[in-house]
Structure formats: structure tokens, C-alpha cells
Amino acid sequence: MYEKREVTARVEKQESLTEDVRELILETELADDAMPGQFVNLFCGDGARLLPRPISVCDTFMGRMKLVYRVVGAGTAELAALRPGDTVRMVGNLGNGYDPRTAFGKNVLVVGGGLGIPPMYYLSRLLHALGMRGGAEAPASLTMVLGYRDQASTFLHRAFTGFGKVVFASDDGTIGYRGTVLDAIRAEEISCDVIYACGPLPMLRGLASFAEEQRETEKDIKCYVSLEERMACGIGTCLGCVVKTKHEDAHSRVRNARICTEGPVFDSAEIAW
Ligand SMILES: Cc1cc2nc3c(=O)[nH]c(=O)nc-3n(C[C@H](O)[C@H](O)[C@H](O)COP(=O)(O)OP(=O)(O)OC[C@H]3O[C@@H](n4cnc5c(N)ncnc54)[C@H](O)[C@@H]3O)c2cc1C
Ligand code: FES
CATH class of the missing domain: 3.40.50.80 (Nucleotide-binding domain of ferredoxin-NADP reductase (FNR) module)
Structure with missing residues (x-):
């Protein structure tokens, strides 16, 4: 497993997929060891927005990382303004990813x-x-x-x-x-x-119940x-991203997990929905 690290990525390409969704191709060494379900934290150039913006890895190929994101606020608008040859500071690869x-x-x-x-x-x-x-x-x-x-x-x-x-x-x-x-x-x-699964919370909750239903009637899905969900530091220090869990953590003795470090991928049966 590679350590997370801060890098400067070079923008190779950026294009619009819909009115507000962009595809960004970055040249970065993080592409070499990113796993599906992991994410990177991109820093905005504007000092007023110090918190990095988390975006999931959509694909990797030949030292390139593809990110697909929706422009929803100032941070993602800043990302959307990046042009080929520009650089962006980011930390990755973060989170556990799917196994x-x-x-x-x-x-x-x-x-x-x-x-x-x-x-x-x-x-x-x-x-x-x-x-x-x-x-x-x-x-x-x-x-x-x-x-x-x-x-x-x-x-x-x-x-x-x-x-x-x-x-x-x-x-x-x-x-x-x-x-x-x-x-x-x-x-x-x-x-x-x-x-x-990945998507809006009601969708994930619905799928968790669906799996539970199947477990009760049929088989062990x-x-x-x-x-x-929204994050702040993205590296496990601020507790701004905790989710309630069913089981107590043996170390911290609390029923909480930090999405940015213990997640973002969880067994749905472990979450206190
Ligand atoms: C682990 C992780 C992976 C993510 N991957 C992607 C991705 O692949 N593609 C993508 O488009 N977005 C993704 N997001 C969401 C993305 O991080 C936010 O949309 C982005 O940080 C918004 O920054 P902003 O400055 O543009 O908007 P802000 O000004 O911070 O917010 C603008 C609006 O968006 C809402 N918002 C911000 N963050 C989230 C969020 N996480 N969930 C729901 N609403 C939010 C705010 O409440 C506000 O209404 C991911 C988030 C996390 C935590
Ligand atoms: S975002 Fe700070 S602990 Fe997860």
C-alpha cells in the first residue's frame, strides 16, 4: 500500500460532459496506485477557500487520472477554470476504496x-x-x-x-x-x-435495506x-465527517467512524442508518 502524499498535478485536458459536469484529466504520479473508491483532495488556488475539495477517482491510465465532477460552488468553479498546462495541488490517494x-x-x-x-x-x-x-x-x-x-x-x-x-x-x-x-x-x-454503490444518501439507504431484506428472506448479500458526504480536513483530524456505526470501535470506544479515513466505503450493515 502506498502512502498518501501531496503532489502537483498538471492539467492535460478538461471538457464538459453536460451543462455542469466536467471531465478533468490530470497527469500525476497518484494515478499509479489509486484504487476504485479512493479520492483525492484538490486545493483551491484562492486563499479564501482553504479546505480542499474531495473528488473520487473516476479512472487511471498511463500516469493520468480522470476526475468527473459537477460545478456546484466556488471550489469546483475554480477547478472548471483550469486549462491544459495549468497545475493543481492535491493530496491522495485517500480513503479505503472498494476491496x-x-x-x-x-x-x-x-x-x-x-x-x-x-x-x-x-x-x-x-x-x-x-x-x-x-x-x-x-x-x-x-x-x-x-x-x-x-x-x-x-x-x-x-x-x-x-x-x-x-x-x-x-x-x-x-x-x-x-x-x-x-x-x-x-x-x-x-x-x-x-x-x-455510490450516490445520494437516500439511494444508499434504500440499497442497504434491500440487502437487509434479501438477507432475511433469501441469501447473504x-x-x-x-x-x-461533506468533508473538511479530509485527513482524519477534524471529526467533521463522522458517521454513526452499529458497533463500538475497540480503540476509541465510540460508535462513530470517520468517512475520510475509515471510509468512504463501508459495509452497509455496519452503518446506523
Ligand atoms: C469522498 C468524496 C468524493 C467525492 N467525489 C465527487 C466526485 O467524484 N464528483 C463530484 O462532482 N463531487 C464529488 N464529491 C463532492 C464534492 O467534493 C463537492 O461537490 C465539492 O467539494 C463542492 O465544493 P464547492 O466549493 O464547489 O462547493 P461548496 O461551495 O463547498 O458547496 C456548494 C453546494 O454543494 C453542496 N455540497 C458540497 N459538498 C457536498 C457533498 N459532499 N455532498 C453533497 N452536497 C455537497 C453544499 O452543501 C452547497 O449547497 C465528493 C465528496 C466526497 C466527500
Ligand atoms: S474530514 Fe476531518 S476527520 Fe474527516
Whole structure:
């Protein structure tokens, strides 16, 4: 495991995927050891915004890291202004990420909602590569369910094709099933042994209940969720990102976990939803 480190990345490319979603390609050594589900903390150049902005790793290739983000405030607007050749300071790779070993030999369901979709691209690509290699590490099957607001807000949706079965859901039905990702999973009667998910909290909560339901009636489904809630320091010191857990931490004696260091990926059965 590599240590987290602060680096200066060079912007290779930036383009718009939708009206407010951008794809940023950075040349950085962090690309060499980033795992799906991990994130980087990007520092804004403006001294008024000292807290770094966490963005998940969407992909890595040949010393490049792809980030996909929505412009929602001043920090991401500043990122959107970066041009090829500019540099950006960042710390990575942060967080635990998804453990691909939990997918070995399993029927895998990957679920992404909105801006939770970028990290699921990297995970799906890795799981597909394991499948192509074959042997005991190959997942038995890979299904991906992606949820969007509507057709106009889609991004990365074509990129998943070829990794396995892809199912879409949208609020207004303009792409895929009309409704939530959970509505699509039920309509398609998708059967799985393990779920990996990232997206809005209500979606993650719904998937955690779905897995719980399955455990009560049928089989032992595992569900791993990435909690991309607001963060401050991003390195475990401010306690600004704690989530309530069901079990007491043996060391600190509290039922809390820091999303930035113990997460952002958690076994959904460990979270006190
Ligand atoms: C581990 C992690 C990974 C993330 N990965 C991505 C990613 O891959 N792509 C992406 O677009 N975003 C991602 N985010 C969210 C991203 O960090 C925020 O959108 C960003 O920090 C906002 O900065 P800002 O200065 O532009 O907006 P701010 O001015 O800080 O906030 C603008 C608005 O966005 C809301 N907001 C800020 N942060 C969050 C958040 N984490 N969740 C929900 N609402 C928020 C604020 O409440 C406010 O209404 C991730 C967050 C975490 C914690
Ligand atoms: S953001 Fe500071 S402890 Fe997690």
C-alpha cells in the first residue's frame, strides 16, 4: 500500500460532459496506485477557500487520472477554470476504496447515482478486467445500474457498455426505467451476491435495506456503500465527517467512524442508518 502524499498535478485536458459536469484529466504520479473508491483532495488556488475539495477517482491510465465532477460552488468553479498546462495541488490517494477481493467468484451488482457514478466506472472497469482474466478472481457476473435525473443530465453512460449488463433509471423515464435505481433493480429482478454503490444518501439507504431484506428472506448479500458526504480536513483530524456505526470501535470506544479515513466505503450493515 502506498502512502498518501501531496503532489502537483498538471492539467492535460478538461471538457464538459453536460451543462455542469466536467471531465478533468490530470497527469500525476497518484494515478499509479489509486484504487476504485479512493479520492483525492484538490486545493483551491484562492486563499479564501482553504479546505480542499474531495473528488473520487473516476479512472487511471498511463500516469493520468480522470476526475468527473459537477460545478456546484466556488471550489469546483475554480477547478472548471483550469486549462491544459495549468497545475493543481492535491493530496491522495485517500480513503479505503472498494476491496475487489469481495467480488471474487460473486454475482456483482454495481450501482451509481448521479455524481456517484464516476467512481463506479473505475470499479466496473477493474471488475471487468478481472472477469476477462478468468480464474478464481473473476466475478461470476457483473450488472451495473445507473441512475440519472433525466436524459439531458447523462454522462459516462456509454462508457459502461461492454463491461456487462447495464440498466438505466431516471426520475422522468427519459432514459431507462422511470423511477429510482431500486425500482430498476426490482423490475429487472437482478439477483446478486454483492452490491457496490455510490450516490445520494437516500439511494444508499434504500440499497442497504434491500440487502437487509434479501438477507432475511433469501441469501447473504453483502452491500458496500461509499459515503461522499461533506468533508473538511479530509485527513482524519477534524471529526467533521463522522458517521454513526452499529458497533463500538475497540480503540476509541465510540460508535462513530470517520468517512475520510475509515471510509468512504463501508459495509452497509455496519452503518446506523
Ligand atoms: C469522498 C468524496 C468524493 C467525492 N467525489 C465527487 C466526485 O467524484 N464528483 C463530484 O462532482 N463531487 C464529488 N464529491 C463532492 C464534492 O467534493 C463537492 O461537490 C465539492 O467539494 C463542492 O465544493 P464547492 O466549493 O464547489 O462547493 P461548496 O461551495 O463547498 O458547496 C456548494 C453546494 O454543494 C453542496 N455540497 C458540497 N459538498 C457536498 C457533498 N459532499 N455532498 C453533497 N452536497 C455537497 C453544499 O452543501 C452547497 O449547497 C465528493 C465528496 C466526497 C466527500
Ligand atoms: S474530514 Fe476531518 S476527520 Fe474527516
